[in-house]
Amino acid sequence: EVQLVESGGGLVQPGRSLRLSCTASGFTFGDYAMSWVRQAPGKGLEWVGFIRSKAYGGTTEYAASVKGRFTISRDDSKSIAYLQMNSLKTEDTAVYYCTRDPRNVVGVDMFDYWGQGTLVTVSS
Amino acid sequence: AIQMTQSPSSLSASVGDRVTITCRASQGIRNDLGWYQQKPGKAPKLLIYAASSLQSGVPSRFSGSGSGTDFTLTISSLQPEDFATYYCLQDYNYPFTFGQGTRLEIK
Numbered sequence: 750e751v752q753l754v755e756s757g758g759g760l761v762q763p764g765r766s767l768r769l770s771c772t773a774s775g776f777t778f779g780d781y782a783m784s785w786v787r788q789a790p791g792k793g794l795e796w797v798g799f800i801r802s803k804a805y806g807g808t809t810e811y812a813a814s815v816k817g818r819f820t821i822s823r824d825d826s827k828s829i830a831y832l833q834m835n836s837l838k839t840e841d842t843a844v845y846y847c848t849r850d851p852r853n854v855v856g857v858d859m860f861d862y863w864g865q866g867t868l869v870t871v872s873s
Numbered sequence: 874a875i876q877m878t879q880s881p882s883s884l885s886a887s888v889g890d891r892v893t894i895t896c897r898a899s900q901g902i903r904n905d906l907g908w909y910q911q912k913p914g915k916a917p918k919l920l921i922y923a924a925s926s927l928q929s930g931v932p933s934r935f936s937g938s939g940s941g942t943d944f945t946l947t948i949s950s951l952q953p954e955d956f957a958t959y960y961c962l963q964d965y966n967y968p969f970t971f972g973q974g975t976r977l978e979i980k
Contacts, residue, residue: 784969786917793960793971793972793973793974794909794911794917794960794962794971794974795971796962796968796969796970796971799967799969810967810968811968812968813874813968846916846917857922857923857926858905858907858922858964858969859907859919859922859923859928859964860907860909860917860919860962861919861922861928863916863917863918864916865916866916
């Protein structure tokens with residue numbers, strides 16, 4: 750069974766950093782691209798960023814709102830994707846979801862599995 | 874960035890109704906579009922990918938169509954469990970962008 754479990758959320762002051770983890774199981778993690786999506790309280794979904802599988806360079810893409818502040822990385826030996834968030838702002842307050850993208854397996858982008866989400870609150 | 878405009882933003886319907894939600898892209902995105910369902914307090918769920926392909930396990934009353942800039946999600950006969958918020962997502966280029974969502978409520 751495919752599972753994605755996010756962790757690392759919590760309350761953090763503006764300007765500080767936080768690292769989220771997404772621990773995967775039930776599939777060959779290294780074969781898949783991974784994305785992060787967030788949802789501010791009462792708002793819609795916002796794509797945050799993406800990391801390709803190592804076979805496709807392991808490179809990343811980001812939304813303009815987080816570019817230069819957030820970094821996505823992966824540890825295929827541990828089946829974990831990370832979201833390093835620096836210089837946090839109050840507007841980064843949201844539930845953060847990790848998602849699996851099977852583009853390299855089926856040739857089509859989609860977010861076919863999602864974690865349960867972890868809440869990040871940025872407040873003084 | 875490509876803008877995705879969903880309509881309507883909210884919709885009231887009854888069990889058994891046929892419902893259509895539309896999504897318009899600010900530029901052509903071929904068929905690189907997915908539809909997601911989200912219930913309160915839950916993670917989104919993939920319904921449709923590549924504009925018209927039904928994700929495994931999703932009931933056949935859900936269907937998607939469109940290409941280029943105009944897309945639709947149709948629910949042929951609403952069931953009680955379908956009342957939720959629906960989002961489109963373009964995955965044609967970066968940054969990927971979601972529509973603003975359509976909240977489907979019980980009439």
